[in-house]
Amino acid sequence: MRLVGRSGWICSNLKNTLARIFTSSSRMAKSKFEYVRNFETDDTCLKNCYIVVRLDGRNFHKFAEQHNFLKPNDDRALGLMTCSARSVMEDLDDIIISYGQSDEFSFVFKRTSNWFKRRASKLMTHVASQFSSSYVFYWKDYFGDQPLLYPPGFDGRVVLYPSNRNLRDYLSWRQADCHVNNLYNTVFWTLVQKGGLTTTQAEDRLKGTLASDKNEIMFSEFDINYNKEPLVHRKGTTLIWEKLEETVTKSVKLPNEAGEEVLVTRTRRRVSAHHCDVIGNQFWEEHPNILEDDNC
Numbered sequence: 001m002r003l004v005g006r007s008g009w010i011c012s013n014l015k016n017t018l019a020r021i022f023t024s025s026s027r028m029a030k031s032k033f034e035y036v037r038n039f040e041t042d043d044t045c046l047k048n049c050y051i052v053v054r055l056d057g058r059n060f061h062k063f064a065e066q067h068n069f070l071k072p073n074d075d076r077a078l079g080l081m082t083c084s085a086r087s088v089m090e091d092l093d094d095i096i097i098s099y100g101q102s103d104e105f106s107f108v109f110k111r112t113s114n115w116f117k118r119r120a121s122k123l124m125t126h127v128a129s130q131f132s133s134s135y136v137f138y139w140k141d142y143f144g145d146q147p148l149l150y151p152p153g154f155d156g157r158v159v160l161y162p163s164n165r166n167l168r169d170y171l172s173w174r175q176a177d178c179h180v181n182n183l184y185n186t187v188f189w190t191l192v193q194k195g196g197l198t199t200t201q202a203e204d205r206l207k208g209t210l211a212s213d214k215n216e217i218m219f220s221e222f223d224i225n226y227n228k229e230p231l232v233h234r235k236g237t238t239l240i241w242e243k244l245e246e247t248v249t250k251s252v253k254l255p256n257e258a259g260e261e262v263l264v265t266r267t268r269r270r271v272s273a274h275h276c277d278v279i280g281n282q283f284w285e286e287h288p289n290i291l292e293d294d295n296c
Helices: 002-029 030-040 058-066 075-091 120-137 137-143 166-191 199-206 211-222 231-235 282-286
Strands: 050-057 095-101 105-107 152-159 237-252 262-272
Touching: 050 058, 050 120, 050 166, 075 095, 075 105, 075 120, 075 231, 075 237, 075 262, 105 120, 105 166, 120 137, 120 152, 137 152, 152 166, 166 199, 166 211, 166 231, 211 282, 231 237
Parallel strands: none
Antiparallel strands: 050 105, 050 152, 095 105, 095 237, 237 262
């Protein structure tokens, strides 16, 4: 009886000790300093809007030079950007489409997404950190033994688009920017690398020229048809979710029977890359499930 009594006394004291600990923790959580939380800004994104997080490489002109990126386009660098973007999409599957070119990538969250309670700062910082860490993590897969001299940086912004038209116009704007920049860079570096001009001379040569003039320079002087340049350079990269059916062999064994191999077909989602026009209607007609109904 005395042992039982002592055991009960020990249990009682343990409960009291734990109670004091948790009570103390609760008091600390609600200390007089908690008022500082009132200085936090409410950055909840408006409902029923697509949330776009766009990342841009910080001072990437210097980064590209110091890491000897090929001009005008380095497919290793573009591949690494796409790989990093794919990592972000696989981590945040509410992203319905991403578009990237050069040193930027835009990520579109579906209207109904409630990731991080739609807080803009949380969304932007998570996308930026996941992208940046992936860029460093996968560097060797694309650049081999070439060392990464210092960590790259990416800044971000969050913009809301309420309608499908607004979102499509945004993506069209980014792809038009890709075309303008790539056309200029292609003819510029052609003049330098094949035409023997200095960078200053090439810049002076292109001042005031239109797209048609640049195309004419490449075709008439260097026999280059810009329309036959790689699509990834001219159109950028669009990442979307697509369903993939795959057939696998599975071993099935019934009670009191020998096992047998059967073919099983299963469907899974994966992120796929497209280098195509997103300004016209064809892409959207071929992938009608990307955009949500404007009338919802």
